[in-house]
Amino acid sequence: MENNNVIVLDTTLRDGEQTPGVSFSINEKIEIARQLNDIGVNVIEAGFPAASNADFKAVESISRAVKKATVCSLARCRTEDIDTALEAMKDAVKARLHIFIATSPTHRKYKLNMSKEKILDKIAQSVAYASKLCDEIQFSCEDATRTELDFLLECYKTAYKNGATIINIPDTVGYACVDEYASLIKKVNDYLNSIKENNDPNFYISVHTHNDLGLATATTLAGLKAGARQFECTVNGLGERAGNAPFEEVILGLRTRKDIYKLDDSLDLRKLYKLSRLVAEHSGFEPAQNKAVVGSAVYSHQSGIHQHGVLKNRTTYEIINPKDLGIPSGDILLSKLSGRHAFLSYAEQLGYTLTERELDEVFAEFKDFADQKKTVSEKDVLALLTSASLKSKGKYKMISHQVFSGDKLISTSTISLAVEDHILTNASCGEGPIDACFSTINLLTGIPAKLQSFELKAVSEGRDGLGEATVKVEYEGTVMIGKGVSTDIIEGSCYAYINAINRIIASKEKEN
Known part of the structure; x- marks a missing residue:
């Protein structure tokens, strides 16, 4: 590869989905993958096919849908994992197998119960087997930054000698200091270059960092400056615990300070905001207002x-x-007099692609809202689009709700939900109107979920502004986040709770 070209591997669909409360449907994964492909991402890590049938189907579907980017599948150092990953990618235009094994003392002792010698044998056997079946092999030592340097170098040497040309160095728990990580990248790169038998153009070092100490972007950039030529990232910084290196932060760091990093990329960043909004919509995680690059x-x-x-x-x-x-620049101003074309144009600027039916529904809501409010802001339109998207997904949809409540009354809620071709109606009491609504939804869905957290915030200014409810709900060990938007806080709370229940159902179906 050209020494000044940087390879972008996005792992939103694999590592990003490990964010607590996030579960993408197959259709959502395909939509995100297509947008990643469209923006010019080089490699899309689509999933871990051996982990579940749902992951296998997702990788299989993405392999068929993506025509430009390389599709990558994760696999442990196991023959069955490798075979499953390759089967899932059989229709990919370009495929990459990403093999990993944990190597740190902590993981060797408490997770693998495996000696150094056994780990080296596993690496040699697995990579050699895979390299005969796939042209592009990437290898990672999980928890590399807490692994003894001499053993780490031996692991990477073994992987390289057996056919892995892309060597990934993960800071799995965000442990490394910035200079320390840069030094590690240089040591591994120099060592492997010293044992190469020829100038292999397919060999390069990759960086993968986590944000546990808030250093993911900094360590990634430092690793690239130290000689790595691929970085792994997630859109909006999704990922386990504190998340992964955010795609948007790293690439803007490289672009803004090209005088320092001197690296080129092939991305069309005019599509970045649309990608960020799409991932926020499907994940249910809204970037913080002060989130670097994409915050509102x-x-x-x-x-x-x-x-x-x-x-x-x-x-x-x-x-x-x-x-x-x-x-969006805000050049298009919307009001109750705005037509469908202007509304659709603005929605597309915000990253939404609407079908005719979706446009009909959300435009009707917009007109009702605009009748109540003189000035419609970008935040209002974004909230309406997000609300419409959330309400259209999942098994259950709310048809109506009614609440009786007061300081001398027992709060009672009556709710009707649509499921397939049926309308279900039930009523329940609770400690206040919102608790009564949540209890009724539990009865209607047959899912006795438990509310872990509840938050209300104003989306836009004024008494006639929109409010957003966010809930975190748990059922049988599965925790999901739900969001709902309305000018009525009780209605918005119902939408949020139903959204969380629908996500739990989808997650349970994927597990099965």
């Missing part, structure tokens, strides 16, 4: 001095032009 407030300025500078020239206080990322 990062291009706003409150200080008078800052406002004065930005009005003169935006580069006084902005190092990123939001238009370059496809972030």
Whole structure:
């Protein structure tokens, strides 16, 4: 590969889905994969086929849908894992097998119960077997940054000698300091280059970092500067615990400070905001307002001095032009007089693709809302689109709700839900109107879920503004997040709870 080209491996659909409360459907994974392909991501890690039948089907479907990017599957150092991964990718235009095994003392003792010698044997056998069946092999030592250096080098040497040309160095638990990680990347790179028999153009080092200490972006950039030529990432920084290195932060770091990193990429960043919004919609995780690059407030300025500078020239206080990322400029102003075409155009700017039926439904909601509110903001439109998307997904959909409540009354809720061709109606009491609604939904769905957390926030300003409810719900060990939006906080709370229940159902179906 060209020494100044960086390879982007996105693992939103694999590592990103391990975010607590996130479970993508196969159709959602395909939609995200197509958008990743469209923006120019080089490699899409589509899943871990041996983990479940649902993961196998997802990787299989993505392999058929993606025509440009390489599709990558994860596999342990097991023959059956490798065979399953390759079978899932059999229709891929370009396929990569990503083999891994844990190597740190902690993992050897408590997880694998395996000696160093046994681990080296597993690496040699698995990589040699896989390299005869797949042209592109990537190998990772899980928890590399807590592995003894001499053993780590021996593991990577064994993998390389048996056919792995892409060597990934994961900071699995976000343990490494920035300089320490850069030094490790250089040591591994220098060592493997010293034992190469020829100038193999397919060999390069990859970095994979986690954000447990808030250093994922910094360690990734440091690793690239130290000689790595691939970085692994997730959109919006999704991932286990504190998440993975955020795709948008790393690539903007490379672009903004190209004078330092001197690396080129093949991405069309005008599609970045649309990708970020798509992942936020399907995951249920909204980036924080001050989230670097894609947060809703990062291009706003409150200080008078800052406002004065930005009005003169935006580069006084902005190092990123939001238009370059496809972030709507606000040129289209919507009101109750706006037509379908203007609304659809704005929705597309925000990253939504609507069918005729979806457009009919959400446009009707928009007109009702616009009748109540004089000025419709981008936040309002985004909330309406998100709400419509959430309500359209899943087994159960709310038809109506009615609540009786007061300081001298026992709160009672009556709710009707649509499921397939049936309408189900039931009533229940609770400690307040929202608790009564949640109890009724539990009765209707037959899922006695437990509420872990509940949050309400204003989406837009004014008494006629929209509110967003966010719930975290647990059932039989599965925890899911649900969101709902409405001008009525009780209605929005019902939508959120139903959204969480639908996600739990989908997750249980995937497990089975």
